[in-house]
Amino acid sequence: MVRRAFHERNIPCPYPRCLKFCGNRAGLTMHLRIHTQTPRRSVSPVPSTSDPGSPGRRSPSTAGGGDVIIEGGPPEPLAVRRTEWHPDLDGRICDKDGNFLPPGTAPPPPEPRDDDDYSPYRDALEFHLADLLYRKVQMPAGAIDELLQIWAATNLHSDPPFADHHDLYDTIDSTNLGHVPWQSFEVSYSLPVDPTDPTPWKRKPYTVYFRDPRLVLHNQLANPDFKSEIDLAPKRVYAADGTREYEDFMSGNWAWQQANEIAEDPQTHGSVFVPTILGSDKTTVSVATGQNDFYPLYLSNGLVHNNVRRAHRNAVSLIGFLAIPKTDREYDGSEEFRNFRRQLFHGSLAHIMESLRPGMTTPEVVRFGDGHYRRVVYGLGPYITDYPEQVLLTCVVQGWCSRCTASNDDLDGEGGRRTQEHTEALFDLFEHKRLWDEYGIVGAALPFTWHFPRADIHKLISPDILHQIIKGTFKDHLVTWVGQYLVAQHGKKKAAQIMADIDRRIAAVPPFPGLRRFPEGRNFKQWTGDDYKALMKVYLPAIEGHVPPQMLRAFSAFLDFCYLVRRNVIDESTLTVINDALARYHQERVIFQQCGVCPDGFSLPRQHSLTHYHYLITQFGAPNGLCSSITESKHIKAVKEPWRRSSRNNALEQILTINDRLDKLAAARVDFTERGMLSAAAARSLPLEAAAAVHMGAAPNNDDDDDLAASDVRDILGEVKLAKMPFRGYPRAPDALGAHTNIPTLTSLIRRYLYARDNRDADLDISTIPLSTCPDAPRSVNAYPSAAATFYAPSDQSGLHGALRERIRAVRSWRRNAPRYDCVLTEASEAPGFRGLNVARVLLFLSFKHAGTTHECAVVTWFSPISTEPCPDVGMWMVKPDTDDRGRRRIMDIISIRSILRGVHLIPIFGDKFLPRGFKYSDSLDSFKAYYVNKYADHHSHEIIF
Structure with a gap:
């Protein structure tokens, strides 16, 4: 029997942020089954302070014959996800002097500026040119001068926006927004050195560059780009069934416990607890030209949501370059030198973070991105780094755990949590050698956190x-x-x-x-x-x-x-x-x-x-x-690309300057956007950017060229849309199109599809319906190379609001090479997980009109599950192609693209046979008898198939 999809989607859900709260927990398909029953009434949920900008009541609509959601009527009882905020450190608004204001008070008006004030730039064109040349294209100084000279020569009636690269750089440097100046200090070996001691590292000064973390945090908190993606208080999030949920950093227990300790001082009530999130990791920018190592230090804050931190929208800031002491091989392995490196590391961190110490006990007033002032109390939060640096941070011996006291000989054995108090007690009892051998503690250095209140480094090591x-x-x-x-x-x-x-x-x-x-x-x-x-x-x-x-x-x-x-x-x-x-x-x-x-x-x-x-x-x-992939990705923009742009002579100072200018450009861009000046200006600058992209050899931005892309769409559970343009040169008549695409039964498939649409309630095998009873086929059909599926997938590298867009392709030649016909998931029943899904392979996307209705469809072949359970060893579901009675020909069908959930990845079941040499990947979906449904293709696949 030819299958039909269970449900056609694109019905808006009436619950605010339902995508985030329901789709992620239960899986996209389970969410659809919960919220698309018919008949059903939409409800107006209680507004949530955790979701400013919740749309409240939405107007549902129907799509393509799907179930109808009835608007109006008395709301049904509904268990909702709820958020409990900390009762004392609750982020109340205040004036600039710290006096609390009544809730709902409007923020103080910003400093008045003209709508066309792009200072220090003269106009939008000048800003976009500076941003394009310096940030996007990273054009060298000589090429900038050449471009501006060509501009001046070809535009005789107007001067170029900048005279030369010096003028461009000076304009960026004059931006006041986002500027935190770089500082430095020197560290050297402080004990007396015998004149006969030849050890070179004892006589060298080591320079550390840094920016005031307090001012950097002020910039992050004041960034209007984050105002709707920030938690102003620790929170406890509960699912509809009353169980805890853990998502953003402030939803964890650590922030709540810290707030409880801070709240013991009544003077802190009403403040915002602002935990720092630090990260550091050595990185090598070039091996071919010599070992060029840098030691960047990054700072974020725990208030912004995880998706913002992962997106690197200036929620992670470069605040320092730590010193990397080096010496001859003769002294590199000495205990004295290793202890000096530890002390240099911790001493540098303590000095850099010193400006935050007063604000860790006494609140200070800071302006936030929504324009309001609030009192803030700082605290040292998690530290993001890999294992070698974890043991350096915690002063633990290599091979031991930085979080617990399990023996390095048996890490799976018993062991309690390490704490600063426990380590202090051991210091009072044992000498350094016994601390090293029996407890894995380095006694020659103290973690930098010992200098700050409420900070225990053993509790701050983040998962990686x-x-x-x-x-x-x-x-x-x-x-x-x-x-x-x-x-x-x-x-x-x-x-x-x-x-x-x-x-x-x-x-x-x-x-x-x-x-x-x-x-x-x-x-x-x-x-x-x-x-x-x-x-x-x-x-x-x-x-x-x-x-x-x-x-x-x-x-x-x-x-x-x-x-x-x-x-x-x-x-x-x-x-x-x-x-x-x-x-x-x-x-x-x-x-x-x-x-x-x-x-x-x-x-x-x-x-x-x-x-x-x-x-x-x-x-x-x-x-x-809190993953180190965040800081490693930041290495590219903050260290590696600036190093490549430098002259290699005193590269670090040039890297500092480049980062400063990039921060100023980003701050200006956010400011212009917040004032409503950038969107129209951006549209006017598109031709300029496109011309520069062509000049640099970049491909034009074409959605159809993207296989996978983050999407910043809001309020969408999932949708599939055909490509913007159909195939050029393909026949339009169904019979001719079927011959052209090697689908000879295309016309009959379309007619039976239309019959099924007109007889949805009939439980029958439509492949047995005589064509004489089916509607006539349309005269004209458009064929498309692909469709784009957009769905909520926050666990993947998605857009800011958790959406991901993937391209599903059905083309005879992919990148001038082999054909590519992707597989998709469609809904089959109300069963949970994969049991409620079907797998199909798309052979052709098409659209046509019939009886005044536009139908967007896909010609597919089906796959059926081999078993009622996943493979017990591999843990993946197994499917096989549906074929005719002779087992030679795969059965074709037409489905609406509204029934497609998203793409799915199939991997052949290879068994114990060796694969022939020269086997082509493009033949894989045609050459095997069975396939695994790859739940590991991405995190969203794992969530809905697991």
């Missing part, structure tokens, strides 16, 4: 998904162990053959939006964080048949853990599933010990850190807001 899970456990451990197992089991020669087959399987994976392809498998040297993440999505099916099933189960459990902790909202039920996945992983990974790969067990700090994730999620909210 990138280095602990993706790079650490997955790449450095599990993938490496598989290679070692193959060598131990089969010998080097046979293992090399198997590894080559695994590489061919990885290379044979079909394309998918946002999925990096590995044409040569995983056999390359320069790995990035994105490479690790991409390999995680396809590695498990590639090793099936070459390793024992227990290893597959270990990988599956670990990947589930990884994807679960990466969710944007984590509720108590998800925490339970996270614990179960981790327990399964610990149970299954013993196969590596039993086969001799890890004979001594698993006393590995990065794997041990996974046991702390449950607690850290309850403390700090969803870990994706």
Whole structure:
């Protein structure tokens, strides 16, 4: 029987922010089933202070014959998600002198400025040219001069906006907005040095550059770009069933506990608790020209939502460059030099953060992005960094855990939480050697947090998904162990053959939006964080048949853990599933010990850190807001690109200047936007930007060229739209189009589709309906190369409001190469998870008019589940193509694109057979009898299929 989609979507949901609260927890399909029953009445929810700008009551509409939501009538009882705010540190508004004002008082008016005041720029064109040349194109000074000379020569009636690059730079430098000046101080070895001591590092001064973190926080808090994406008080979020949910940083227990301590002083009541979020990590900008290392320090605040911090919209600021002491190899490993490096690190941090100390106990008045003044109390919050820097921060010995006292010989054994109080007590009892050997404590240095109130570094180490899970456990451990197992089991020669087959399987994976392809498998040297993440999505099916099933189960459990902790909202039920996945992983990974790969067990700090994730999620909210991928991404804009723009001579000073100018341009852009001056000006500047893009060799911005893109749309659960333009040169008549696209039954498919639309309630197999009873086919049909699916996917690299747009393609030639026909998910029933979904492969997108109605459709072939449960080893659902009675021809059907949920990724079930050399990935979806539904293709896929 030919299938039909269960429900056609695009019905607005009547609940405010339902996408964020319901779609993320229960999955998109479950949300649809909850909120699209018929008949049903929409309700006016109680406005939530956690959602300023909630639309309140919406006007539902119907779409394409979907279920109808009835507006009006008495509201039904409804359990709602609720937020409880801290009762004392609740962020009350005040005047600039700190006197509290009644709720609802309007903010003081901003300083009056003309609507066309683009100071220090003369007009919008001048600002956009400066922003384009300096930030977007990063044009060298000589090229700027050449461009302006050409401008002057070709526009005889007007002068160019800038005389030369000096004029451009001076204009940017004269911007007052967003400016926090750079400062520096020197640190050197302070103990007496014997004149005969040849140690070079003892006589060198080390310069540290920094910006006042207090002023940087003022700029962040005053940024109007964040005014609707900020929490002014610690909060506890409860789901409709009364269980806790953890999302943004302020929803964790740590912020609430800090507020309780601060509130012991009545003078702080009504203030905003502003926790800092620091991050640091050495980065190398070039190896070919010498080891050029920099040590940037970043600052964010805990009030902004996680999605804002991940988006890098100036919610993460560069505030310093720490010194990197170096010496000869003769002295590099000495204990004295290592202790000096620790003391230099902690002393520098303490000095940089000193300006915040007074405001940690006495509130100060700060203006916020909504124009109101509020009292603020600062506090040191989580520190984002990888494991080597975690032990440096906590003054813990390498190999020990920075959060608990578990022995380095048995990290999976018993151990209590490390605290500053416990360490102080040990200092009073034992000498340094015993502290080092028995407790893993470095006694020669004190963490910088000891100088600040309410700060315990052991409680501030954040979870690090990138280095602990993706790079650490997955790449450095599990993938490496598989290679070692193959060598131990089969010998080097046979293992090399198997590894080559695994590489061919990885290379044979079909394309998918946002999925990096590995044409040569995983056999390359320069790995990035994105490479690790991409390999995680396809590695498990590639090793099936070459390793024992227990290893597959270990990988599956670990990947589930990884994807679960990466969710944007984590509720108590998800925490339970996270614990179960981790327990399964610990149970299954013993196969590596039993086969001799890890004979001594698993006393590995990065794997041990996974046991702390449950607690850290309850403390700090969803870990994706505190991952070192945030700071590593910031390295590119703040360090690596400025270094490439420098002359390499005194590069650090040039990097500071470049960052200062970029901050000023960003602040000016936000100011002009807030005053309503930028949107119209931006439209006028588009031709200029397009011309520059062509000049620099960039492709024009065409939506149809994007496979995957973040989307900043609001209030949308999910929709699928055809490409903007149909195929050019394709026949319009159905018979001719069917012949052209190798779909000879296209006309009959369209007619039976129209019959099904007119007889929706009939439970019948429409493939048996005589064509004589079906409506006539339309005379003209448009064929399209793709459709764009936009859906709420906050756990992925989505837009600011959690939306993601992916391109679903059906083309005979993709990038002048092989054909590409993507697969999609459609709704099939009300069953939960994948049981309520269908998998189809799109052969053609088309639209036509019939009886005054425009129909947007897709010609598809179907896949059916092989079992009622996922594969017990790989953990993925298995499907096979639907074929005719002879098993030779895949069954075709036409569905409305409104029934498409989103794209889906299928990976062949390779079994234990070797893949032939030269196999093309473009043939994968046509060449195998069964496929895995890849729930690891992205986080949204995992959420709705898991």
